[in-house]
Amino acid sequence: MRHPLLHQLRRRLGAVVKDRRAAAAVELALAMPAICLFMFGIIEVGYALWVQNALDFSVASASRCASLNSAACGPSGGNSGVTTYAASQSGAYVDSSAFTYNNAAACGCQVTATYTIALDIPWDNALSVTLGSSACYAPPPTKACAS
Numbered sequence: 001m002r003h004p005l006l007h008q009l010r011r012r013l014g015a016v017v018k019d020r021r022a023a024a025a026v027e028l029a030l031a032m033p034a035i036c037l038f039m040f041g042i043i044e045v046g047y048a049l050w051v052q053n054a055l056d057f058s059v060a061s062a063s064r065c066a067s068l069n070s071a072a073c074g075p076s077g078g079n080s081g082v083t084t085y086a087a088s089q090s091g092a093y094v095d096s097s098a099f100t101y102n103n104a105a106a107c108g109c110q111v112t113a114t115y116t117i118a119l120d121i122p123w124d125n126a127l128s129v130t131l132g133s134s135a136c137y138a139p140p141p142t143k144a145c146a147s
Contacts, residue, residue, distance in 0.1 A: 037121065040120075040121050041119075041121050044119040044120060044121055045119075047117070048117060048119070048129050048131065050092065051092050051094070051115065051117060051131055052131045052133070054090040054091050054092035054094065055090065055092070055094065055098075055113045055115060055131055055132070055133040056133045056135075057089065057090070057091075058086045058087070058089040058090035058091075058094070058099070058113065058133075059086060059099070059111040059112065059113050059133045059134060059135040060135040061085075061086070061089040062082050062083070062085050062086035062089060062099065062101070062111040062135075063108075063109050063110060063111040063135040063136055063137045064135075064137050065082070065085060065146075066082045066101065066103070066109040066111065066137070066145055066146040067108055067109040067137040067138065067139040067140075067143070067145055068137075068139070068140070068143070073085040073146055080096075081146065082099075082101040082109075082111060082146055083096040083097075083099040083100065083101055083111075084096045086099040086101075086111055086113065087099060094113070094115055098113050098114060098115045099111060099112070099113045100112050100113075101146075103144075103145035103146060103147050104145075105136055107136035107137075107138060108136050108137050108138030108139055108145060109136065109137050109138075109139060109145035109146065110134065110135070110136040111134070111135055111136075112132070112133065112134040112135075113131075113132065113133045113134070114130060114131070114132045115130070115131050115132075116128055116129070116130045116131070117129055117131065
């Protein structure tokens with residue numbers, strides 16, 4: 001005895017399997033999370049590289065300024081003036097508290113920076129990267145580092 005309901009169900013399932021009209025939409029739905037994660041990851045890595053470049057430039061500028069012309073490095077001079085100058089040179093909205101200045105380093109006037117950024121990649125908000133940079137310039141023989 002044949003079951004007409006089973007035969008009809010098998011025939012309809014066969015028609016669904018042969019139908020390819022929505023295959024592209026299903027493939028896109030399966031691949032889109034990985035594509036978005038990849039794209040946003042590239043954007044965030046690019047942002048981290050930009051901030052790293054800004055830190056490198058700002059510590060080099062501040063260290064050079066402290067070794068050559070300490071009065072131009074900031075309105076108050078000294079440690080806070082050099083770190084404020086470094087923050088103003090970064091161009092990346094880095095606070096002056098991220099910078100430290102050492103005028104008694106063996107290499108000369110040393111400025112270092114440490115900055116942590118959170119990577120805003122979708123589906124994983126726990127990633128953060130700590131960026132660091134350091135520069136040291138020896139002052140000319142007739143001058144001393146900003147104090």
